[in-house]
Amino acid sequence: MTHAWPDGLPIQVETLDEQGAPRAFGWRGRNWTVERVVQRWMIDTDWWSERGRLRRFYVAVITREGLLCALFHDPEGGWRITRVYD
Amino acid sequence: MSVLHCNIPDFVSGLLRRGDDALREGALGVLAADGTLWEASAEARACGVLAGMTTRQARMRCPDLRLREIDPARVAAEQAAFAGVLAQTGLDVEMLVEGAGFVDLSPVTRGIEDVRPLCADLGRAVRAELGEALQPALGWDSGKFTAQAAALSVSPGHMRLVPAVEEARFLGPLPASLLPLPPLALMQLRWLGIRTLGDFARLPVAATLQRFGPAGKLALELARGHDPRPVRPGPRAVPEPVEVELDAPTEQPGLALEALLRALAPLLAELEARLEGVRGLRLEGRMLEGTRPQLSCTFVTPLSDAGALREALSAALAGAAWPGALLGLRASALQIGERYPVQLSLLMDGADSRPALREAVRPGEALVRRLLGRHGAIFYAAELPDPTHPALERRGALRTLAEAR
Amino acid sequence: MRGVADKRQRLQYAVDALQARYSVRAAQRGAEWVRAPRVGAISTGFRSLDAITGYAGLPLNAITLLSGPPTSGKHTLAYLCLRQAQVATPRQPLVALIDLPGAADPDYIARCGVELADLLIVRPPTPEAALGALADVLRARQTRAILADGLLDGGAGLPARLATLASLMQNSRCALLLLDTPRPGWREWLNAPGRGAAIQQAALHLEARRERWLDYEHSLRGYRAQIRVARSRRGQAGASAAIEIVFNGVVRRRETW
Numbered sequence A: 001m002t003h004a005w006p007d008g009l010p011i012q013v014e015t016l017d018e019q020g021a022p023r024a025f026g027w028r029g030r031n032w033t034v035e036r037v038v039q040r041w042m043i044d045t046d047w048w049s050e051r052g053r054l055r056r057f058y059v060a061v062i063t064r065e066g067l068l069c070a071l072f073h074d075p076e077g078g079w080r081i082t083r084v085y086d
Numbered sequence B: 001m002s003v004l005h006c007n008i009p010d011f012v013s014g015l016l017r018r019g020d021d022a023l024r025e026g027a028l029g030v031l032a033a034d035g036t037l038w039e040a041s042a043e044a045r046a047c048g049v050l051a052g053m054t055t056r057q058a059r060m061r062c063p064d065l066r067l068r069e070i071d072p073a074r075v076a077a078e079q080a081a082f083a084g085v086l087a088q089t090g091l092d093v094e095m096l097v098e099g100a101g102f103v104d105l106s107p108v109t110r111g112i113e114d115v116r117p118l119c120a121d122l123g124r125a126v127r128a129e130l131g132e133a134l135q136p137a138l139g140w141d142s143g144k145f146t147a148q149a150a151a152l153s154v155s156p157g158h159m160r161l162v163p164a165v166e167e168a169r170f171l172g173p174l175p176a177s178l179l180p181l182p183p184l185a186l187m188q189l190r191w192l193g194i195r196t197l198g199d200f201a202r203l204p205v206a207a208t209l210q211r212f213g214p215a216g217k218l219a220l221e222l223a224r225g226h227d228p229r230p231v232r233p234g235p236r237a238v239p240e241p242v243e244v245e246l247d248a249p250t251e252q253p254g255l256a257l258e259a260l261l262r263a264l265a266p267l268l269a270e271l272e273a274r275l276e277g278v279r280g281l282r283l284e285g286r287m288l289e290g291t292r293p294q295l296s297c298t299f300v301t302p303l304s305d306a307g308a309l310r311e312a313l314s315a316a317l318a319g320a321a322w323p324g325a326l327l328g329l330r331a332s333a334l335q336i337g338e339r340y341p342v343q344l345s346l347l348m349d350g351a352d353s354r355p356a357l358r359e360a361v362r363p364g365e366a367l368v369r370r371l372l373g374r375h376g377a378i379f380y381a382a383e384l385p386d387p388t389h390p391a392l393e394r395r396g397a398l399r400t401l402a403e404a405r
Numbered sequence C: 001m002r003g004v005a006d007k008r009q010r011l012q013y014a015v016d017a018l019q020a021r022y023s024v025r026a027a028q029r030g031a032e033w034v035r036a037p038r039v040g041a042i043s044t045g046f047r048s049l050d051a052i053t054g055y056a057g058l059p060l061n062a063i064t065l066l067s068g069p070p071t072s073g074k075h076t077l078a079y080l081c082l083r084q085a086q087v088a089t090p091r092q093p094l095v096a097l098i099d100l101p102g103a104a105d106p107d108y109i110a111r112c113g114v115e116l117a118d119l120l121i122v123r124p125p126t127p128e129a130a131l132g133a134l135a136d137v138l139r140a141r142q143t144r145a146i147l148a149d150g151l152l153d154g155g156a157g158l159p160a161r162l163a164t165l166a167s168l169m170q171n172s173r174c175a176l177l178l179l180d181t182p183r184p185g186w187r188e189w190l191n192a193p194g195r196g197a198a199i200q201q202a203a204l205h206l207e208a209r210r211e212r213w214l215d216y217e218h219s220l221r222g223y224r225a226q227i228r229v230a231r232s233r234r235g236q237a238g239a240s241a242a243i244e245i246v247f248n249g250v251v252r253r254r255e256t257w
Helices: B011-019 B042-046 B055-061 B072-087 B112-130 B144-152 B164-171 B183-191 B197-201 B205-223 B253-273 B306-320 B341-349 B353-357 B365-375 C002-022 C030-034 C047-053 C074-088 C106-111 C127-140 C158-169 C185-201
Strands: A003-010 A024-027 A030-045 A054-063 A068-074 A078-085 B003-007 B028-031 B037-040 B066-069 B093-095 B100-104 B137-141 B159-161 B242-250 B276-287 B294-303 B326-338 B379-383 B397-400 C062-067 C095-099 C119-122 C145-149 C175-180 C204-216 C219-232 C240-248 C250-255
Touching (some): B003 B112, B011 B028, B011 B037, B037 B055, B072 B112, B112 B137, B112 B159, B137 B144, B144 B159, B144 B164, B183 B205, B197 B205, B205 B253, B242 B253, B253 B276, B253 B306, B253 B326, B276 B306, B294 B326, C047 C219, C047 C240, C062 C185, C074 C095, C074 C106, C074 C175, C074 C240, C127 C158
Parallel strands (some): B137 B159, C062 C204, C095 C145, C145 C175
Antiparallel strands (some): A003 A078, A030 A054, A068 A078, B003 B100, B003 B137, B276 B294, B379 B397
8 A cells, every 4th residue: 555556557367266366466577476365355436426436356465475465356457456565 | 793613523532532541542432322433533534434333333444443432421511611611701602512612703803803812712711621632623704604614624723714705715615515414415415416515505596495495595505605593502492392102002112213203204394494403302112011211312413304313213222122012102302403514424425524624735835836847747735535435546646736836 | 979870880780781681672771762862863653763773763964775675664664754754843844755656645644644734745757857856855945854765766877866965965954765675686786776876875774674464363454574774874783673564544653572
């Protein structure tokens, strides 16, 4: 959350676990392996807002490299990274 | 008129903090007798905790929340002390919810210059009486509504005086959820895209009357800076008790409550038209066994819509669990009060209106003005326009300071 | 007076003996903890960290470099320092954040306690533009602390510009905190010149490293990090202090040992 991208930055996701969270992802030219899914949540809000509807499935994950970050899946935009906690 | 609104934010949590150093920092919630949250401190609100939530809901949003039960006697005593300080002016004083009241300055002030020293004295007197933790924020205007909005727009220890010529400019950008309308009407305003008091003030009177009834018409006047409501000192007249008899005994208090709400409907409609509501009442059950159990309820904010009243009274009755079958229900000692905008906006937006109320800040204004020409529009102020939005990335925003040039 | 001096001496012997036997953390002088930081520094908010920097916090009129990989706690520590700067000088609470990555999150910053009304965010397009803006902000002498994020990703001209910056810092009455995220592997050489220059110019170089996650009933509540003094012109390098960052709604710093 100390670095946040409101619309997310695209990441490459190849495989998902049983509950739909990425097992690994590619970002900034690097592969990050998900070691632990800390939290999963879903939001569907702002359908009335000028800023546009937000329909996203979020996961907060810890990678093997020690990165704690939040990713989301948007039906239109695919998987994106939205926050890196530092 | 010349009205001062004196508002001590987070009155009850401030009281708890004053008496307990361990509570000075961190999120704090005050529990009402029915187990729901009466008040949430600023730290708790920052986590999305709102008055009216259950303990479970509040803890889900803020696991570190510390909860303390409300001590009605102590709160009443401090509220009386607060009222006492305001009354020392010898002017008419009308108390609203805990930590908020109006003073009619008309007899002693002519213009804004008379008001300033008087307000400062009053602020100091309240602080001396109640302590540093319970500092008031002061707002002044020719009407109650604008004075109230002015007090809500400044931090404790400060005052905002709104001269008549600035009323429209001051009120215009404030959120429409400040209007003391019932939650459903506020929700309708939102659906209609009416976000600010300025948007609302531009509506035609006839259309407002048609859609929102007399309450809407009065609210329109408030949004335009004309508040006809006088400061009413002393306790208000208590309406006649309302009693309902059931055709057959029932063990379901909900049925009796429905009948009572139907009987209360004319009074509620009358109150709503005046932007008032029921602040508290005493319920008395007539049981089949001949007993008459009683239950006193005080609401966080005056209620005039049957839905909110039903919810509050159902929760109270469920907690009381009167044994046996009910033959009738009586509501007496009805306390009436003006609807208070802050709580309504809380219910409406799911967010405290206070951050949105603050005037746009310009950090380092002089510095930015100097550097803009050389560096361009690279300077921003950070804001939290929607501090409890479910998506974290929509809570905050950066506002360019380019227009400071 | 002599009696007092004797008492102090004996107390010091006792403290030394306890520290020698059980570690330096076993006994510390209370006066050192409660004393407000000297005028020449801004407290980090962590007494244990202040104590090892050699300046009682982040030095004013000088550059502090704070390095660490992502999720090491450096951003949170930096925001907490901005808050300390605002609190320490209520008459001049303005602090600035040079946000080159363009990814500062107002919600998180506010949760760290920073008063947003007194935070100026600068988002320059390039590191060079950032250095220019930073120099002008410093010359204006209106800010007590500046946090620069992403500045060390600048090009070859960075070392010379940093040297100018260090001279501008003198008498600025401001603490400048440069954040540095070492890049992994071979890409480190990309910002090596800037980093090298920053290490040279910094009066204090702190390195943050996440030590372990803090879990509570199987859910993540935060993490514990070690902040090591890699270099200090006034203190001893190598000392480290542990801090805990707990993020449940409000980001809290927690003194730890």
